[in-house]
Amino acid sequence: MIKQYTYNEIHIDDIFSRMEEKNEIADVVAEIIATVRKKGDKALREYSLRFDGADLEKMEVSAEEIQEAYEAVAKEFIFILEEAAEHIRGYHEKQKRTDLMYMPRDGVILGQKITPLDKVGLYVPGGTANYPSTVLMNGIPAKIAGVKEVFMVTPAKGGKINPEVLAAAKIAGVDRIFKIGGAQAIAALAYGTETIPRVDKIVGPGNAFVAEAKKQVFGKVSIDMIAGPSEILVIADGQSDAAVVAADLLSQAEHDTMASAVLVTDSKALAEAVSACLEEQIPLLPRKEIARKSIDINGKIILAESIQEAIEIANQIAPEHLELCVDHPFEYLGDIRHAGSIFLGRYAPEALGDYFSGTNHTLPTGGSARFASPLSVDDFIKKSSFTHYTKDALAKEADKINAFAQREGLAAHGKSAMIRFEREAKK
């Protein structure tokens, strides 16, 4: 049964389950990384045989394999994948930024150049479930940013990759695909091997070994966030349909037992009704054991005085997904400060954002929406500033630069501005 609280009773830091510290696997992962750096492809082949039961003669997926997979997937699902991709492309196209250049003073040009990353690695988990949506959500923003080489890695149990995942990779425009997974795949992308090219950034979800490997190679390459368990916070008023609210909570609770589903409402009646609906709906779910455990451990209903107070609570919690099930949700949008993705109104279930509406489903968890953002085109570009001065423009500022540098005890900095005029005076 889901637990109920008032605002005063809750402890914000305990709302969502946090990732456990997995220090015990750090050593294992460090050894895998060191081995891949030393032995390259040979290490990848050994690990793939041991962990995935895959005896890989060729690590790269061929064009024929991709085409075969694409054709093996049901046409209806290909259409759905393609429509989802079109929506994702449309939204992420809007995120593209332009270079910046302006002339603040006579003879001075300043600017900011936007350049896509050269090479990006996309990790896609294998195992029991297959997530073509992950391929779209990571691959499409990278290609829209202009990344020339997007490499996908995924474990191939018994040497095979799920055809839907390969079809999604084709639709997303992934450039090359390799049949390796786990910490060894992250090591290969960070350092390069004979077959796997070294990349500038690694994105995508993975198990605890993959997450730890990403942490360990961070700095050598860039990484996206380390995602924790999934979370949803639903704000719903008394007019809400309790069965709908319960279904939305369960859409996250089914993810894993550590997932968190929280309802904040100003209606005691709705709280009771949702609680009852959860009990009705859980037994009907294919993943009922997981949802049951998640609701029992992390499920919460918080009673607020008003919708405004509910938003204040949400801002303190900074959830990954925030649903606002009220009649005029845009009235509150300006007050929401901290949430990964916000779903507005009675017809915007969070699942829209997982698959189809166009926004990204890679979102900050564990309260990190206070400072982190959804995956976006920005993650696949970087900026360089630039500066041009004419001789006259530098002449006006050289003395001040010299004075500033002297104050900071860095005389050679000042000299570099002054010498340009001293030399000409001598001539």
Add this chain to the structure above:
Amino acid sequence: MIKQYTYNEIHIDDIFSRMEEKNEIADVVAEIIATVRKKGDKALREYSLRFDGADLEKMEVSAEEIQEAYEAVAKEFIFILEEAAEHIRGYHEKQKRTDLMYMPRDGVILGQKITPLDKVGLYVPGGTANYPSTVLMNGIPAKIAGVKEVFMVTPAKGGKINPEVLAAAKIAGVDRIFKIGGAQAIAALAYGTETIPRVDKIVGPGNAFVAEAKKQVFGKVSIDMIAGPSEILVIADGQSDAAVVAADLLSQAEHDTMASAVLVTDSKALAEAVSACLEEQIPLLPRKEIARKSIDINGKIILAESIQEAIEIANQIAPEHLELCVDHPFEYLGDIRHAGSIFLGRYAPEALGDYFSGTNHTLPTGGSARFASPLSVDDFIKKSSFTHYTKDALAKEADKINAFAQREGLAAHGKSAMIRFEREAKK
């Protein structure tokens, strides 16, 4: 004497000195963080007494102390600080982004909301040198982003903070200043104490202990980059004045013995002349021992076949600072892919960007310009996506979302879309 190489002889990964791994201090820093979390202010007072010789009754700098410091600084330097701040403000204002909202299909609204971080901590090193420029470069972009509370921490040797640093904080608009430094200051900002508020992001440079502490609290809060030793790569043609090029190289070499200064030129004559000028100029510098060591260890001249090849070399190295000392530098700007900050033409010494032109001086080092960017207003905001669907719009897509969710084995995701219509059908 500076060493010379050709393109074939250089090993890109060894161009710049990398930060050493300082694993031996990790344990010390972890203990400091744990102590601050446990004992709060009491720990901060003990560490300040031990490390800074500061017996702090009050940790916060008072408004009177700030005003006194501002008045104690020479008026000419205040004017220089204020002009620099105006230039920095102007450039960073241009980086501000707007919210995004668009309507891709009937009844569908998607968007991206930009929200400033609530609280930011700015670390300013103390010790022998004082860097008011660091205060401006970190504080101003935070305030332009709209961060309401910018807190500065800096060690106060004997209880005192340098007046120029305090004056710069006043000019930058820093909200509160605390007299604490070292790993203990980072711990206090990440976890909060009775006096120090917990922040969402920590920025600013520091010694090895501060850098290690930032790494250890990363995830709990956001951090900026961990900066390595300073680097400059100068591309100069045969028309360049060798004395000017040498002065520019030395402006980075004087930073510290691990700093790197590299010239890439297509002129053997310039290479020889710059080499000679370095020998002439080094003995005249106040920081000659540091510059000498930096040039001897990390200084390099690389001979390229052409300016175009020089740019290719620079792209592979991805330097923190890149100078392009040629006549028509904008002709090459489009070909530069990887550099933190680019200085174009014969009158744009890198020192412009350290103090005065307006661009930021916090830049990616160690080759990380391949994937990282200068500090900017973007570092002090985060994005939330938002989605609104009408009933009709959801009706058109619910089946497809359900099909997608079923394929991924997440039935409750599909159900959350379908239930809205099943319920109404029943009524």
